[in-house]
Amino acid sequence: MxxxxxxxxxxxxxxxxxxxxxxxxxxxxxxxxxxxxxxxxxxxxxxxxxxxxxxxxxxxxxxxxxxxxxxxxxxxxxxxxxxxxxxxxxxxxxxxxxxxxxxxxxxxxxxxxxxxxxxxxxxxxxxxxxxxxxxxxxxxxxxxxxxxxxxxxxxNLLGGKDFCPIIRRTEKLAAMEGIDLRKKCEEVVTSYPPELLRRALSYLYNKETKSSFEIEHIKPSASRTEKFIGLLEMAEHKDFCEKPLLIDVQNRIVDPRFRDTDYRANQNYVGQTISYQKQLVHFVCPKPDDLPELMAGLLAAHQVMKDGEVPAIIHAAAISYGFVFMHPFEDGNGRIHRFLIHNILFLRGAIPKGLMFPVSAAMLKNPALYDHSLEAFSSPLMRLVEYDLDDLGQMTVPGETRRLYRYVDMTAQAEALYDFVKLTIENELVEELDFLANYDRTKQAIQEIVDMPDRLIDLFIQLCLQNNGRLSARKRESHFEFLTDDELAAMENAVREGYARD
Known part of the structure; x- marks a missing residue:
């Protein structure tokens, strides 16, 4: 209205x-x-x-x-x-x-x-x-x-002339300040046995890596997956908000043919091909000539917020979303954006050391919320930016646009990140830990029925979970023909009971 x-x-x-x-x-x-x-x-x-x-x-x-x-x-x-x-x-x-x-x-x-x-x-x-x-x-x-x-x-601004976000203290964000995120994480993980938590970490690293790639509809190779996991493991150990370190991060996570040695030198954009020689442009990135100042401003704002006692989620939202709006590299910008969330939350002590925090999994499960957090900036921006595309999809942007990326109200992005952090603590962490705890109980119950090798127990549980707690006749014939009908029924029941939800 x-x-x-x-x-x-x-x-x-x-x-x-x-x-x-x-x-x-x-x-x-x-x-x-x-x-x-x-x-x-x-x-x-x-x-x-x-x-x-x-x-x-x-x-x-x-x-x-x-x-x-x-x-x-x-x-x-x-x-x-x-x-x-x-x-x-x-x-x-x-x-x-x-x-x-x-x-x-x-x-x-x-x-x-x-x-x-x-x-x-x-x-x-x-x-x-x-x-x-x-x-x-x-x-x-x-x-x-x-x-x-x-x-x-x-x-008391959050940055300087080259980049300065504004984030309003809304009721939603003010409520966030009353929540001790680190304590909530610790309460979740300490309710599980330490051995189970150690095993869960490898699952969580894999889950975060695959989710971050899947958001961009990329299926990474095993080597790229391992490189990204290695990067996530480093997130808690040092501050990556420096130009040489960001370039190094980009080099670690992209195809070697698309590694950058500096910020990009071409005009890029986010879009999709809808027909022959027809692109639907969702977002026009800053001009390459503007990037050195904008990125220097972003990194300076990071230091201002780090020194200025700005709440961790506010800090992480401003820098990570600021980074993806700059799109400073040819490839890997989205994954680095999500990596920076981890890095800043660890730096600011919001996440306990040694814990993997699968925030990308929460984003992947809530795509409308994630899209809205990006479109809150991109949609009004696209109404202001003029651009041309040639037949090869090369973009040119006339006029001055630097100011549009330099001074952004990031309240919507901060509220979205708060939602994702809350979902991660309450859902993603708990689900992964519960899954492993249920697996341990189910495995023990199956072993009491038939003492099978771990490999076959894993396969049985996996196939049953994919088929509503029952083993299909085809899978039984190909993998478990040695089971009696009574053994199969008891083992299926063990899976259903082990993974039953309230």
Whole structure:
């Protein structure tokens, strides 16, 4: 449902986008002012539209609507960056000069210089309290932040000029902070015998590896599987968010013919062939010329969040999804994106050392949720990016697009990762450990009926589980013709009882 704004006037970011013809990703909150009525809001697909009473009208000036935007629409660096590129600097300067010690004027002053790299002709402030750039009650911030004497603000952003995600402190994410993820993992694993857990680890590494490849519809060879497992085993031991290490990771997990020695030098995209010489493009990646700055910004933001006590899931979401949105390599970007989730959660102590955390399995089982986490960025982006494809599928992207990837609201991605982590702890870990525990009980019961070699017990259990707890006549004839009818019935019953679900 869209609000009828025929009698309403746009306000905040909405009027600035309209007035200056800005090309920017949409903000999560849109405002207008009505000549009658009271404050009312509608919410659809995470987008909020608010209509304010006439008393909220801020005035007609650019600065007036900038202040309104920061108050009611929130901080959107992409829109601000686009605006500051076209609005006259003297107009911003004059408005700030009219209220130099105002909280919002100081924030706008800082953001103008931060985003443009240009200094306004204003003297440094010499008195007044410091104000946080992002309100910690509403945003995830880097603590304690950097004190900027010029505007007397505390820069607590999650990154710098080259890459700076914004993640809002929604009710869902705030609830996440009350959960000790490491403790929940420990509670799960300590409820099983240590020997069973040691055996489960190899299953979990295999499961995570196969899931990460399967998300991309790839069936890896045995050697590629082993290489990825080896990489996952290294995730808890060092910080991989450095350019040479990321290149090394890429080289380990892709076909040797597609190993990169640097970030990609061509324009790539995510799409699919739907007919001869016809591509359906789902996502246009950043231009190769923009990658060095964007990736340097991503890695710098990682350090800011690592040092700034940002919650582990927020940190992992911003960097891992930021990486896959950059798509810096020819191949392997999705698998590295999921590997970085492991790496950062381990680094931040959210996962106990030595535990494999099969988050890709949760993503694979919930494809709609995973797709939504990607499309929350890609869908609005595709409405803004112009591109051309030649007959060979080579893409060119005209114009400036760097800003679109540099300043992204990643709240949706953080919420999705929280869901995946929760599903991993409550489902994937428990299911794998339960499966092994059930196997041990079933194996013992079968051995008491017929003392068969382990290889045949494994095969019997596997074939029964594939056929609703019963061995087919064909499989019996080809593998288990030596069993009597009574033995077979008892063994099938042992499998059904061993894997019975409440």
């Amino acid at each position: 869209t609000l009828d704004t025929n009698q309403n006037r746009l306000a905040g970011y909405a009027i600035l986008i309209s007035r200056f013809g800005l090309s920017a990703l949409p903000n999560w909150h849109t405002s207008s002012v009505s000549p009658t009525g009271t404050l009312r809001s509608t919410i659809q697909d995470g987008q909020v539209e608010s209509v304010y009473p006439q008393s909220y009208w801020p005035g007609d000036g650019t600065g007036d609507h900038l202040e309104f935007a920061l108050k009611y629409d929130g901080v959107n660096l992409g829109i601000l960056s686009a605006l500051f590129d076209v609005v006259p600097a003297d107009e911003i300067t004059a408005w700030i000069s009219s209220k130099p010690t105002g909280k919002y004027a100081r924030k706008i002053w800082f953001l103008y210089e931060f985003l443009t790299g240009r200094e306004l002709p204003l003297p440094d402030l010499t008195k007044g309290n410091y104000t946080p750039l992002l309100e910690p009650d509403h945003y995830y911030t880097a603590a304690p932040g950097r004190r900027v004497q010029r505007q007397r603000v505390i820069d």
